[in-house]
Amino acid sequence: MKVKTKQPPAFRVGDRVTVPLGRRNVTGFVVEERGAIGVGGRYLYRVEVPMEPYEPMEMLLPEEEMTAATDEPAPIEPKEVVKYLVNGGLVSILYQNIGGGRNQPLAWLCRDTLGNVTHTFLAERGLVGGRIIPFHALYEKTVFGPKAEAVTAFVESFGVSRQEAERVVAAVGIAR
Numbered sequence: 001m002k003v004k005t006k007q008p009p010a011f012r013v014g015d016r017v018t019v020p021l022g023r024r025n026v027t028g029f030v031v032e033e034r035g036a037i038g039v040g041g042r043y044l045y046r047v048e049v050p051m052e053p054y055e056p057m058e059m060l061l062p063e064e065e066m067t068a069a070t071d072e073p074a075p076i077e078p079k080e081v082v083k084y085l086v087n088g089g090l091v092s093i094l095y096q097n098i099g100g101g102r103n104q105p106l107a108w109l110c111r112d113t114l115g116n117v118t119h120t121f122l123a124e125r126g127l128v129g130g131r132i133i134p135f136h137a138l139y140e141k142t143v144f145g146p147k148a149e150a151v152t153a154f155v156e157s158f159g160v161s162r163q164e165a166e167r168v169v170a171a172v173g174i175a176r
Contacts, residue, residue: 016069026113052120073111078160084117086171100135131157142173
């Protein structure tokens with residue numbers, strides 16, 4: 001009788017992995033090792049795929065469908081920051097802190113599963129930023145006039161120059 005030797009798991013909690021999602025591969029994080037409970041004793045893992053700025057998607061996958069992620073997210077260039085913020089990103093971020101109060105949210109920019117710039121409220125996923133979102137800085141879909149300076153300083157925290165930050169705020173619009 002042949003004795004089968006048990007292989008150690010290939011991944012550990014916290015590992016970055018590439019997993020299939022539809023017709024493409026995306027990067028996620030192992031959040032739980034379930035053990036050899038799959039068909040034929042396959043190792044199963046629970047993987048979270050960030051879907052910033054929303055909640056992550058969770059998947060239960062066998063080891064054979066995962067590979068170790070070797071690439072780090074590309075740094076975010078200032079021109080990408082400007083493009084994202086002008087095209088709805090700034091309004092979406094400012095909307096998250098309408099009322100102020102305790103525990104005001106912080107925002108970072110990061111890359112989504114396709115490599116596009118998006119925002120997150122989790123420090124471990126952020127690449128640039130990390131300042132408190134100015135409260136009550138949005139009037140309809142424009143920057144509230146008295147908060148324009150605070151919003152400009154907030155935009156600068158994403159690694160753009162003062163002039164670029166002012167252009168972003170002007171492009172979004174200032175309500176007087």
